[in-house]
Amino acid sequence: MTKRGGQASTKPPSGTRDFLPDDVLRRRYVVGVVESVYEQYGFAPIETPAFENLSTLLGKYGEEGDKLLFRLLLRGEALREALGAAEGEVGQADLADLGLRYDLTVPLARVVAQYSALPRFFKRYQIQPVWRADRPGRGRYREFYQCDVDIVGTDSLTAEAEVCAAVVQVLERLGFSELSLRINHRGLLRGMIGRAGIDEAMEQSALVALDKLDKLGADGVTRELAERGVSERAARTLLDLTAGGEEGTGEGSADKLAHLESELSSDPGASALRDVRELWDLLGATPAGKYARFSPELARGLSYYTGPIFEIGVEDLAGSLGGGGRYDELVGMFGKRAVPAVGCSLGLERILLVMHERGMYPPLSAGPQVMVCWFGVAPARALEIGHALRAQGLKVEVYPQQAKLGKQLQYADDPGVRAPLAAIVGEDELERGELTLKHLASGAQQRVALSRAGDLARDWLDSPPSAG
């Protein structure tokens, strides 16, 4: 909504952000780590359009997801026709044909269905923004970046193990140490729901309630299930199935697995359970093993998952840092052959949020290394000095206008500039082909020939001089 009087708000739309230089620096640092780890695992980058045909997006994410899609209004004549032709009701389905992508998995599935010459096992990563017409909150935006890794073309559980290991290593390299990687299986959830005698129509609703076990505890979930129309008896059966071990520990996970294996030995859930067991063992051979936890209550919202699902998080964040799972039927939904696939996604802004709150960033800087401060000489001479220093490999800013020297030095040290060095150029220096290099933090300064300034600057940047 714009203000009256033609004065538009200068804030970005709710749920979006502008990124100032320091923000961009931190984002690039994290993205750089993500890229380098993903590439170590042999994943190759792809990018896809910001918007897709609505038919590509609809029906892939479940009811809630469809609601949260940003739709693009028809344009020009098509819009007029749609509005005019309508005898009866005009619905939003008639007025939009495109939508902003909601995640990176569905576009990947489309790409796989479209191109037949992809490698037999297509390992790609994709780091791009997605959009959701959601209400913003802590760590939650309407425009945010996802960092996806996927392996397409195999139903082997080694693929699950690899994507989980990759995201875990990204987080480890960023400095995270107490992670939890929760794993579960869609088939197992279906099996447990069936075993508890809960109607299939209520499966989705029951799963949402079950997923809150961490937050609400067994009693809370029972209450929530009751509100959703699940009998107390069924709720108890469901909760009993997920129980069977201490929370959070590797021992507990093993106990829960064993408990379920004995309970479901002849159920449809049994084969899912064998997958979980196998994946559990495979994860033990990767860096993800020490964080893995079997969480039979984990549900995850997206409806396209068919097999193992996982979610990675830290204590002090209510939501997750990332998650994923197997989606063997998604590519087939585009009307071509079915292709098995599994992937995992990290939420960039969630990672940044936690890193910010914990002060986990290394020192980062862009901006100039040297500020050329000049007075009593022609501006053209200042520019020449600046270029000479750049030619010596330095990042150089030339103070843009006439000013007192003190003012220029102060500006060089401004929090928004933070040039560590100043190159002072007055008539004296100019005549002798020299400049005065000053280290701002220590106050140390030295007259030096212009041709040697780069070397001295690098010395000082590497090991700051002591005050003098």
Next chain:
RNA sequence: GUGGGUGUAGCUCAGCUGGUAGAGCACCGGGUUGUGGCCCCGGUUGUCGCGGGUUCAAGUCCCGUCAUCCACCCCA
């Protein structure tokens, strides 16, 4: 979409039971015409989120609205 809190200077905020809008920091100028950070002096900064109502008088009370934050819902 539901419930609650908060909107006053660039930033953080004060402003009592209504009586002509404040502080700190930041910023600008000077003390210091070739040396910043410390200090001193001076200065600028506002449709008090927006619209309406009550009143002699509204930053203050009432209604609406928008924005934002928190919780729920859902999620990366």
